[in-house]
Amino acid sequence: MPNLHSLRYRIMGMTFLLILLTAFGMVQLANWQMESLFQEYLSLQPGLAVSEGTMGDSELLFLHSVHHSLLWFGLLFACVGLAVSFLWSGGITTPLRELSAAADSIRQGKLEQRVEFDSRDEIGQLGRVFNQMSEELAVNERLRQEFLAGIAHELRTPLAILQSHLENMLEGITPATPERFFSMQEEVMRLIRLVQDLRDLSLAEVRQLDLHLQEVDVNLLLRHTVEMLSPLLEEKRLSFEVTLDDSLPKLLLDSDRMNQVFYNLLINAIRYTHPGTVIHIGSFRQEGKVCLVVTDEGPGIPAADLPHVFEHFYRGEKSRNRTRGGSGLGLALARQFVEVHDGTIRAENMPQGGNSFVIEFSCY
Numbered sequence: 599m600p601n602l603h604s605l606r607y608r609i610m611g612m613t614f615l616l617i618l619l620t621a622f623g624m625v626q627l628a629n630w631q632m633e634s635l636f637q638e639y640l641s642l643q644p645g646l647a648v649s650e651g652t653m654g655d656s657e658l659l660f661l662h663s664v665h666h667s668l669l670w671f672g673l674l675f676a677c678v679g680l681a682v683s684f685l686w687s688g689g690i691t692t693p694l695r696e697l698s699a700a701a702d703s704i705r706q707g708k709l710e711q712r713v714e715f716d717s718r719d720e721i722g723q724l725g726r727v728f729n730q731m732s733e734e735l736a737v738n739e740r741l742r743q744e745f746l747a748g749i750a751h752e753l754r755t756p757l758a759i760l761q762s763h764l765e766n767m768l769e770g771i772t773p774a775t776p777e778r779f780f781s782m783q784e785e786v787m788r789l790i791r792l793v794q795d796l797r798d799l800s801l802a803e804v805r806q807l808d809l810h811l812q813e814v815d816v817n818l819l820l821r822h823t824v825e826m827l828s829p830l831l832e833e834k835r836l837s838f839e840v841t842l843d844d845s846l847p848k849l850l851l852d853s854d855r856m857n858q859v860f861y862n863l864l865i866n867a868i869r870y871t872h873p874g875t876v877i878h879i880g881s882f883r884q885e886g887k888v889c890l891v892v893t894d895e896g897p898g899i900p901a902a903d904l905p906h907v908f909e910h911f912y913r914g915e916k917s918r919n920r921t922r923g924g925s926g927l928g929l930a931l932a933r934q935f936v937e938v939h940d941g942t943i944r945a946e947n948m949p950q951g952g953n954s955f956v957i958e959f960s961c962y
Contacts, residue, residue, distance in 0.1 A: 622672065693713070693715050693717075693721050693725065694721070696713050697713050697724065697725065697728060700712070700713050700728065700732070701728075704732060704735065709732065709735050709736040709739055710732055710733065710735075710736040711732050712729050712732065713725045713728060713729065741909065741910070744909075744910070745910045748910060749796065752792055753789065753792070756785035756786075756788050756789050757789070759781075759782075759785050760782055760785050760786070763778055763781065763782050764782075792927075795927045795931060796927070798931065798934075798935075799910070799927060799930060799931055799934055802931075802934035802935060802937075802938050803934055805938060807855075807934075807935075807938055809852040809855065809938065809939075810852050810853075810854070811850050811851065811852055812850070812851070812852075812853065813848040813849070813850060814848060814849055814850070814851040814853050814856065815846075815848055816846060816848075816849055816851070816856070816881060816888065816890060816959075817842045817843075817844065817846060817881055819853060819856055819857055819860060820840070820842065820860060820879055820881065820890065821840070821842075822857070823857060823860040823861055823864060824838050824840055824864070824879060826861070827861070827864050827865070827868065830865075830868055831868065834868065834871075834873045834874075835873050835874045836868060836871065836873070836874070836875060836876070836877060837876050837877070838876070838877050838879060839876050839877070839878045839879070840879045840880075841878070841879070841880040841881075842879075842880065842881045843881050843882045843883060845883070846881055846882075846883060846888055846961075847888070847961050849888060849959050849961065851939055851959075852935075852939070855935045855938075855939075856935070856939070858931065858932075858935065859931075859932045859935050859936060859943075859957070860890075860892075862928035862929065862931060862932045863892045863929075863932060863955050864877070864879075864892060865928065866928060866929065866955075867892055867893075867894040867896070867953075867955075870894065870896045870897070870953075871894035871895055871896035871952070872895060872896055872897070875894070875895035875896070876895060877892070877893070877894050877895075878891070878892070878893040878894075879891070879892055879893075880893075883961065886960065886961060887958045887959060887960055887961060888958070888959045888960075888961050889956060889957070889958050890956070890957040890958075890959075891954060891955070891956050891957075892954070892955045893948065893952060893953070893954040893955075894952050894953055894954075895951060895952040896951075896952055896953060897951075897952075898947040898948070898951060898952055898953050899945060899947060899953050901947075904945060904946075904947065907929055907945050908929050908930055908932070908933040908943070908945070909930060910927060910930045929945075932955075936957055939959065940959070940960070941957055941958055941959040941960075942957070942958050943955065943956065943957045943958075944956050
């Protein structure tokens with residue numbers, strides 16, 4: 599049984615009613631004009647009556663014939679209007695039904711649904727927006743699954759180490775020495791840092807991270823980070839080259855959060871650059887913005903990985919080997935911390951080789 603509350607039947611009914619009223623008005627007008635003009639014609643003929651009551655059989659037969667013709671024309675016009683309104687309303691509601699079915703599939707968890715609308719009207723625009731939304735939902739679902747897998751992986755390793763130490767000590771296999779307690783403490787601290795990073799990352803993504811804003815000299819922050827990380831350069835025979843513009847204005851920033859951003863970027867450069875090369879740190883002003891740059895002379899980032907380097911737990915090497923990478927949250931945190939300060943950060947490969955991370959803040 600058809601749904602009489604369907605939008606299609608409502609549109610068809612209103613369209614048909616409009617066509618029916620138009621046809622009825624046209625028939626009535628044509629009848630009135632035909633009768634009026636016919637009587638005027640008769641009045642101009644000598645010896646003929648002008649009133650309908652004194653018309654002859656021939657005249658009355660002619661008028662009734664015209665009335666019937668107009669009536670049949672009106673009925674035909676109404677039937678054509680009914681068919682046209684049915685087809686026209688279907689052209690509007692059929693894409694909406696397809697859109698509704700695709701949305702219901704998404705509700706059931708079947709993402710990446712697409713609807714194919716060729717029209718350039720509002721319905722076609724709605725279809726394009728729906729397709730874009732569907733693709734973004736699928737991407738977000740993939741990222742969510744990867745995020746959960748990353749959390750599980752990062753938590754599993756320190757917990758497994760702690761469990762192994764505790765079981766061995768409880769069973770008397772290994773003695774409870776200070777060295778073993780120190781090793782267990784390191785794993786606990788790693789867990790604490792991971793949980794804190796996850797908390798900060800989630801708060802930053804929803805713009806609820808507490809910021810202690812004050813006017814900050816970004817050059818001073820960069821110099822401080824360079825001094826803190828300089829001892830790590832000896833093992834890989836690296837060096838820092840610092841070029842800072844001392845005329846930069848102070849920026850309203852949370853110094854602790856920005857310290858963590860610079861720390862993560864420099865640690866990333868130290869980890870992936872070639873031994874015996876230079877890591878360049880610079881600051882300058884360009885087109886009304888303060889730019890902070892960290893550039894290494896490493897292998898660069900593969901083109902396929904470049905759009906994903908700021909994603910949670912993303913690493914170019916899929917093995918997640920701790921000897922090369924950290925928790926996989928460093929660059930994700932850097933991006934979120936920069937964006938909550940209304941800045942931007944991007945990664946790009948240099949033509950001469952190596953990779954560069956560029957942070958930009960507006961200055962006024």
